[in-house]
């Protein structure tokens with residue numbers, strides 16, 4: 001059993017920023033990095049909209065820098081996943097997957113969100129054999145091949161544009177008759193000759209021997225002119241949004257219907273005093289690195305105030 005003043009769970013921009021602040025405030029801090037140290041940004045190519053990088057910066061590079069900065073101010077960074085949390089009384093007790101027990105006066109939950117899947121049996125059947133939720137991780141395997149991206153948001157447009165640089169052709173499968181991505185991302189997609197946007201389409205299944213060879217799609221599902229057909233593809237990429245990683249805390253913390261942790265107005269305070277939520281796990285709306293970093297900062301300042309009181 002180990003005790004700490006502050007436990008930070010998660011290693012995205014929210015977690016590392018919180019650790020920079022608690023470290024500089026001399027608050028003994030342990031940070032658990034989870035399954036994917038650096039979080040979602042480590043599977044992004046270029047970050048062009050984080051202030052201070054006029055030429056952009058790669059996701060992994062930015063996260064390495066944030067990690068070093070957190071370490072510089074004394075946070076103890078650990079690999080491991082928190083599997084259980086008891087927030088019923090202070091100090092809080094949490095259990096790590098290696099069996100370690102941590103007792104913490106305050107907790108900052110910065111566990112982020114994970115990619116959603118369509119829920120098709122074929123997604124499981126072809127997992128790692130043509131189905132992916134991360135173009136920048138797996139795109140390399142589809143050089144000169146044909147792929148499809150599902151989704152109509154910024155992530156889908158970004159992934160389609162990225163894959164177009166590798167693959168011979170990219171279908172972007174959008175269930176509505178419009179893209180909800182920002183205008184600049186839409187323009188990039190629409191102007192890319194390698195990308196074909198299939199509006200009002202849904203994927204209903206996949207087929208292939210030993211790997212994906214194609215997808216069953218339906219056009220204008222439920223309409224009088226509904227049409228079913230197949231497209232030949234070598235890979236399917238999901239880019240349809242995310243689920244917040246809040247499961248182990250839901251017994252104690254207020255969440256919305258999707259599981260996003262509800263915080264108190266502009267503060268990252270949760271309904272349990274001493275427990276704060278920062279970054280995407282509490283942010284269904286903005287989900288931006290800069291916003292996550294800002295909320296990590298706020299959470300750390302709240303921790304400092306809470307411990308002083």
Ligand code: NDP
Nearest residue numbers: 118151152153154155156175176180239240241285286287
């Ligand atoms: P979004 O929630 O914005 O978009 C999800 C997309 O997936 C929508 O087009 C949605 O369709 C579609 N979708 C959802 N479920 C299904 C389903 N079951 N079948 C088919 N399609 C489905 O998620 P994103 O990940 O794209 O973006 C999340 C946030 O991150 C946004 O705020 C975005 O702006 C931001 N972001 C910013 C980037 C940047 O600035 N560089 C890069 C990436 C993300 P529908 O429209 O019909 O609901």
